[in-house]
Amino acid sequence: MEMNLEKPYVIGLDMGGTNSVLGIVDQRGTIKAQTVIKTKGYPDVKEYVKAAVEALQPALDVVGGIENIKGMGIGAPNGNYYSGTIEQAANLEWKGIVPIAQLFEDALGIPVRVTNDANAAALGEMTYGAARGMKNFIMITLGTGVGSGIVVDGKVVYGSDGFAGELGHVVIDHTEAGRSCGCGRKGCLETYCSATGVARTAREILENTTTESLLRKLDPETITSFDVYQAAEAGDEVALKIFNYTGDILGKACADFAAFNSPEAFVFFGGLTKAGDYLMNPIRKAYEDNVLCIYQGKAKLLVSSLNGSEAAVLGASALGWE
Amino acid sequence: MEMNLEKPYVIGLDMGGTNSVLGIVDQRGTIKAQTVIKTKGYPDVKEYVKAAVEALQPALDVVGGIENIKGMGIGAPNGNYYSGTIEQAANLEWKGIVPIAQLFEDALGIPVRVTNDANAAALGEMTYGAARGMKNFIMITLGTGVGSGIVVDGKVVYGSDGFAGELGHVVIDHTEAGRSCGCGRKGCLETYCSATGVARTAREILENTTTESLLRKLDPETITSFDVYQAAEAGDEVALKIFNYTGDILGKACADFAAFNSPEAFVFFGGLTKAGDYLMNPIRKAYEDNVLCIYQGKAKLLVSSLNGSEAAVLGASALGWE
Numbered sequence: 001m002e003m004n005l006e007k008p009y010v011i012g013l014d015m016g017g018t019n020s021v022l023g024i025v026d027q028r029g030t031i032k033a034q035t036v037i038k039t040k041g042y043p044d045v046k047e048y049v050k051a052a053v054e055a056l057q058p059a060l061d062v063v064g065g066i067e068n069i070k071g072m073g074i075g076a077p078n079g080n081y082y083s084g085t086i087e088q089a090a091n092l093e094w095k096g097i098v099p100i101a102q103l104f105e106d107a108l109g110i111p112v113r114v115t116n117d118a119n120a121a122a123l124g125e126m127t128y129g130a131a132r133g134m135k136n137f138i139m140i141t142l143g144t145g146v147g148s149g150i151v152v153d154g155k156v157v158y159g160s161d162g163f164a165g166e167l168g169h170v171v172i173d174h175t176e177a178g179r180s181c182g183c184g185r186k187g188c189l190e191t192y193c194s195a196t197g198v199a200r201t202a203r204e205i206l207e208n209t210t211t212e213s214l215l216r217k218l219d220p221e222t223i224t225s226f227d228v229y230q231a232a233e234a235g236d237e238v239a240l241k242i243f244n245y246t247g248d249i250l251g252k253a254c255a256d257f258a259a260f261n262s263p264e265a266f267v268f269f270g271g272l273t274k275a276g277d278y279l280m281n282p283i284r285k286a287y288e289d290n291v292l293c294i295y296q297g298k299a300k301l302l303v304s305s306l307n308g309s310e311a312a313v314l315g316a317s318a319l320g321w322e
Numbered sequence: 323m324e325m326n327l328e329k330p331y332v333i334g335l336d337m338g339g340t341n342s343v344l345g346i347v348d349q350r351g352t353i354k355a356q357t358v359i360k361t362k363g364y365p366d367v368k369e370y371v372k373a374a375v376e377a378l379q380p381a382l383d384v385v386g387g388i389e390n391i392k393g394m395g396i397g398a399p400n401g402n403y404y405s406g407t408i409e410q411a412a413n414l415e416w417k418g419i420v421p422i423a424q425l426f427e428d429a430l431g432i433p434v435r436v437t438n439d440a441n442a443a444a445l446g447e448m449t450y451g452a453a454r455g456m457k458n459f460i461m462i463t464l465g466t467g468v469g470s471g472i473v474v475d476g477k478v479v480y481g482s483d484g485f486a487g488e489l490g491h492v493v494i495d496h497t498e499a500g501r502s503c504g505c506g507r508k509g510c511l512e513t514y515c516s517a518t519g520v521a522r523t524a525r526e527i528l529e530n531t532t533t534e535s536l537l538r539k540l541d542p543e544t545i546t547s548f549d550v551y552q553a554a555e556a557g558d559e560v561a562l563k564i565f566n567y568t569g570d571i572l573g574k575a576c577a578d579f580a581a582f583n584s585p586e587a588f589v590f591f592g593g594l595t596k597a598g599d600y601l602m603n604p605i606r607k608a609y610e611d612n613v614l615c616i617y618q619g620k621a622k623l624l625v626s627s628l629n630g631s632e633a634a635v636l637g638a639s640a641l642g643w644e
Contacts, residue, residue: 136482136486150583152479152481153477155475157475157582159458159582159584159585160583160586164581165584166581166616170578170581171574171612174574183615256492259487259488259492261479261482262480262486292488292491294485294488295485298482
């Protein structure tokens with residue numbers, strides 16, 4: 001007979017604007033079962049929770065039912081860890097403050113915790129990924145925007161209000177030339193170092209130079225960071241310049257971030273990291289060239305070791321172990 | 323008969339390059355007895371410890387002896403909390419790594435902890451001062467340099483190596499025009515917002531403008547931030563401009579720092595804060611004008627509430643309660 005002293009699974013919910021992915025995860029970070037529902041189309045959040053719980057049933061059956069689940073974690077836009085709510089999320093249809101943790105706790109009878117996507121990613125790396133065993137590190141997510149999750153003494157920093165860790169909105173150019181950001185300000189890191197920032201850099205460099213480039217064959221308005229990566233793979237000079245520019249800014253920014261918590265590592269995650277060393281080498285160079293001497297040679301600059309398509313669910317699920 | 327369940331006093335040692343101040347402090351932050359020894363003149367650190375312990379005796383007698391002391395805290399240049407050592411401190415005569423906590427533990431038979439001056443200041447504010455009851459705040463010390471102590475969840479952030487919290491060396495000007503810093507780099511916050519940074523700004527503005535100013539009567543090479551304060555008190559336009567320039571840079575920097583730990587407050591300490599609203603008003607304006615909207619109107623921008631001459635000893639002593 002098997003002894004189950006500790007419940008062996010957790011549920012992770014990665015809530016995106018369009019889809020919600022639910023996974024049941026074991027302690028090694030293996031997704032044992034997974035299901036997807038639409039996030040949109042439930043004007044009443046209670047209907048959304050009901051649909052999610054129904055969709056979960058077959059997955060729960062795979063692992064022997066809810067009695068084997070220790071807890072649930074949710075990664076959601078504007079998820080607030082302290083209150084268990086989603087607050088004023090721009091790309092969700094529920095307005096105001098949504099008590100999402102309480103709703104799932106009521107429906108499932110297990111502890112439920114919420115945080116935002118980047119904090120969930122940090123927890124995922126610490127629990128199953130590149131930051132296993134680390135107590136002080138900074139997670140940087142490079143997607144449509146730039147997100148961050150900061151870990152101090154083995155805990156994600158939530159700050160006074162649950163909204164700490166927005167390093168994508170540190171201003172790296174205070175001049176009038178700083179790029180306009182979706183937050184209403186200018187010069188934020190994410191306007192340079194997100195996937196959209198890279199596309200913006202590509203358009204700027206193509207416009208302001210005459211160097212031949214494979215990228216000139218594309219419509220500048222629809223250029224993506226993946227196009228830039230493909231051009232870099234083909235040895236395109238302009239593409240390499242774009243990644244050097246991006247990595248230089250990001251490496252300098254991380255050098256400043258080190259002064260906050262002197263991290264063991266920075267872990268980078270998201271679509272842009274597919275560029276690999278085209279991006280990581282300039283980040284590493286700018287970091288070491290610019291960081292304060294007492295931090296030199298200390299922090300590792302790593303790419304997430306989690307499978308990209310699973311990382312968000314794994315990150316959310318990591319909250320379920322708390 | 324009085325019950326003494328908890329030992330009622332701690333020892334604080336504020337170790338400066340020239341003098342060392344030792345104080346015995348109660349839980350309210352009252353210094354019950356104090357003594358001073360030279361820091362210089364003891365080539366062997368053991369002789370320094372011996373002199374400090376001897377000098378402490380009369381103070382210990384005032385509070386009923388060492389059996390009433392819970393612990394000792396030391397604020398020292400390059401003090402490392404994790405190892406209890408002072409490491410490669412430029413302005414102390416002991417080279418290499420000095421096991422200062424162990425030496426005092428052996429001599430006094432009580433627990434001893436070490437940290438650097440700015441972290442000690444943060445602990446002092448949290449224990450006895452303006453940050454009492456706060457769990458998330460940032461201490462900024464404005465002296466010859468700019469130091470910082472960052473508090474997350476009620477604990478000072480020491481990071482992976484004990485050297486976290488060097489916000490004075492965040493680079494705020496990455497261009498060639500960035501001011502040279504003692505750390506060997508350019509554009510660090512402390513080259514603008516320390517007392518010496520203010521004097522540098524004064525010299526620059528006096529040189530590059532022709533506005534009449536009381537400051538023009540002084541030798542530019544010996545101008546101090548206190549001269550600038552006195553001129554501001556007299557309504558001097560250039561002096562006000564200097565504080566506006568300084569506060570603007572510091573407020574913008576703090577707006578970026580908020581993205582780390584979403585603090586309840588910033589607490590400013592040190593000689594420059596004597597400038598009061600001449601400095602604090604531009605800091606507050608630049609902070610609110612530049613901080614990300616989710617943080618707006620949340621953090622208090624405060625001046626230390628501790629008596630300046632006592633603050634360093636109080637800060638160090640706060641470590642003794644741990």
